[in-house]
Every structure is written in structure tokens, then in C-alpha cells.
Amino acid sequence: MAVNLKGKSFLTLMDFSPSEIRYLLDLAHDLKEYKRSGTIHQVLKGKTIVLLFEKTSTRTRCAFEVAAMEEGAGVTFLDSGSSQMGKKESMEDTAKVLGRFFDGIEYRGYDQKVVEDLAKFSGVPVWNGLTDVDHPTQILADLMTIEEHVSKPLNKVKVVFSGDIRNNMSYAWMYGCAKMGMHYVAYGPDELAAQLDQEVLAKVKEVADYTGATIEISSNPECLKGADVIYADVWASMGEEAEIPERVRLLTPYKVTKELMASTENPDCLFMHCLPSFHDFETKVAKEAMERGYDIREVTDEVFRSKNSVLFDEAENRMHTIKAVLVATIG
Numbered sequence: 001m002a003v004n005l006k007g008k009s010f011l012t013l014m015d016f017s018p019s020e021i022r023y024l025l026d027l028a029h030d031l032k033e034y035k036r037s038g039t040i041h042q043v044l045k046g047k048t049i050v051l052l053f054e055k056t057s058t059r060t061r062c063a064f065e066v067a068a069m070e071e072g073a074g075v076t077f078l079d080s081g082s083s084q085m086g087k088k089e090s091m092e093d094t095a096k097v098l099g100r101f102f103d104g105i106e107y108r109g110y111d112q113k114v115v116e117d118l119a120k121f122s123g124v125p126v127w128n129g130l131t132d133v134d135h136p137t138q139i140l141a142d143l144m145t146i147e148e149h150v151s152k153p154l155n156k157v158k159v160v161f162s163g164d165i166r167n168n169m170s171y172a173w174m175y176g177c178a179k180m181g182m183h184y185v186a187y188g189p190d191e192l193a194a195q196l197d198q199e200v201l202a203k204v205k206e207v208a209d210y211t212g213a214t215i216e217i218s219s220n221p222e223c224l225k226g227a228d229v230i231y232a233d234v235w236a237s238m239g240e241e242a243e244i245p246e247r248v249r250l251l252t253p254y255k256v257t258k259e260l261m262a263s264t265e266n267p268d269c270l271f272m273h274c275l276p277s278f279h280d281f282e283t284k285v286a287k288e289a290m291e292r293g294y295d296i297r298e299v300t301d302e303v304f305r306s307k308n309s310v311l312f313d314e315a316e317n318r319m320h321t322i323k324a325v326l327v328a329t330i331g
Contacts, residue, residue: 003020009126010126013176018181023328025144028320029147043331049068049074092121098118104125106129127329135169136172139176144320144321149270150228158185158227159228163254178207186216186217187219191250192250226266233273235247241285244296255300256271261306271306271308271309272310279297279301
């Protein structure tokens with residue numbers, strides 16, 4: 001069946017069928033090959049997009065800007081200090097104005113409802129660059145990276161997310177694995193498992209029943225056996241610094257170490273991370289936390305720099321998969 005995503009927003013992978021996600025991944029692989037071979041593509045020539053950022057970013061902003069410009073599109077960047085969005089102008093009004101100027105809108109911020117309202121009122125495709133409950137462009141890049149490094153189809157791959165299993169990356173992974181028929185394990189404290197959104201779990205289970213996916217929640221290290229990917233994320237995101245002491249207490253047993261990787265019994269198990277990562281004490285945040293007696297590293301430097309670590313491939317693939325989303329929806 002032919003796939004046509006022209007005019008469709010990219011708010012969550014739950015809005016896409018497995019065949020549509022497969023189409024985006026195949027397109028991303030093709031676009032990466034075009035770039036590496038020096039082939040000029042530029043199907044977005046004459047298009048313009050706007051990037052709305054309420055949260056700071058390195059990879060997401062750069063990936064969208066480079067992806068758009070390499071395909072010929074113009075880019076405007078607006079952050080919370082250079083826009084009236086939500087201050088002097090409602091989200092609905094902002095969306096309607098931007099929809100008159102631009103062919104597509106990217107949003108990175110907090111509330112999922114914001115990106116949904118932008119899509120509802122703008123009349124143009126809207127792309128989710130991260131919210132508090134989802135990060136679909138990251139998962140697309142992660143799936144692409146797995147395909148480059150694991151010699152088996154996605155529906156045979158086991159991903160274990162170790163740490164804060166309630167965060168946006170853990171939920172985003174549930175969505176991606178459910179849709180692609182994969183085996184996903186949220187490996188974290190029972191205390192956090194009890195706080196998982198039951199409505200989300202019900203929706204994920206419904207999809208998994210259809211695709212054959214396995215979605216597990218576990219605090220038992222036995223769940224690590226047979227993993228193809230160990231995935232980690234920071235324990236305290238932006239605005240959560242006050243929660244560091246409790247997060248360190250809860251999550252230190254789930255830090256990705258050489259011993260945890262060995263527990264997979266898979267010497268080729270990949271280590272993946274959405275970045276940025278606290279893996280040493282070369283950042284101001286990690287250093288200051290350690291001076292207060294809190295080791296906030298979610299992964300050791302040894303694992304971060306190991307041959308199993310493919311996180312910089314992931315970072316690059318953000319650009320290729322975002323380019324695929326742009327080309328598919330406004331190209």
C-alpha cells in the first residue's frame with residue numbers, strides 16, 4: 001500500500017501506522033545516503049518552516065535547521081524571549097498567524113497540548129521536537145540507528161530502558177516499540193512503576209496486542225538478559241534540580257555500568273542515549289551535584305566511551321530522520 005504523509009503532523013508515533021513509520025525510516029536511510037554521496041536533493045526549495053522553542057536544545061534545533069536548509073527550505077527560529085506566544089497572544093492566535101506565514105511548525109517545550117493546539121489551529125503540519133510526555137523524533141532516530149547496528153529486524157529487537165521509567169523518553173520508547181512489534185522493558189524502581197500513566201499503558205497494550213510487541217515493567221535485573229539495546233537518560237531534567245537527592249537514591253541501582261551491560265549476556269548489546277548525558281564530571285551540573293555529595297551520572301564514562309556505545313550515530317541520525325519527516329509532510 002502506498003504511503004502518503006503530505007500535510008500530516010508528527011506529534012507522536014501513536015498517530016502513525018507501522019507501515020508509515022517504516023516508510024519514514026526507509027526515507028531517512030535514503031536521504032542519509034544522498035548526503036554521503038553528495039547528491040543534491042532539495043525537494044523543499046521555496047518552503048519555509050518556523051522553530052518554536054520553549055526549552056533549550058542542541059541536537060533538535062541543529063537537526064531541524066540543517067535538515068531544512070539542506071533540502072532547500074528557509075528557517076525561522078523563535079524562543080520564549082522572542083515571541084509573544086502564550087504571553088500577549090493566545091496559542092490559538094499564534095498558530096493561526098504562523099500558519100499563514102510558514103509551511104510547517106516545529107515545537108519543543110513542555111505541555112503536549114501546546115503542540116496539539118498548534119496542529120489544530122495552524123492549518124499546516126506541526127512537528128513535535130519534545131514535550132514532557134513524548135519525544136517522537138528521537139525515537140525515529142533511535143530506530144534508524146538500531147537498524148544500522150543490529151543484524152535482525154526491529155520486531156526481533158529487545159530494548160531495555162534503565163532508570164526513570166516515567167519520563168518522556170520511556171513513554172516515547174513504549175510507543176515506538178509497540179508500533180514496531182518490538183520487546184520493550186522499562187527497568188526501574190517499583191516506586192516509579194506505580195506512578196506510570198495507566199491510560200498510556202492501556203493504549204500501548206492495545207497496540208502491542210495488534211503488532212505482537214512485548215511491553216514489560218520490571219525492577220528485576222533478570223529482565224536485562226538478551227537485551228540488544230540498553231538505553232539511558234538523565235535522572236533529572238531541566239527544572240527538576242530540586243529532585244536530585246531523591247532521584248539519586250532511587251536510580252543509582254539502575255546506573256548503566258560495565259556490570260549492568262554484562263548482565264545482558266550479549267557482548268554486542270548496544271548502549272544508547274538521547275543526550276546530553278552525565279557520564280563524567282566535566283559539566284557544571286554534574287560537578288556541582290558531586291560537590292553536594294550526589295553522583296548524578298546515569299552511565300559510567302567507561303560504558304559511554306565503549307565500543308558498544310553508538311550514541312553519536314544516534315545524534316547524527318536525528319538530522320536524517322527529521323529530514324525524512326519534513327520531506328514526507330511538506331515536500
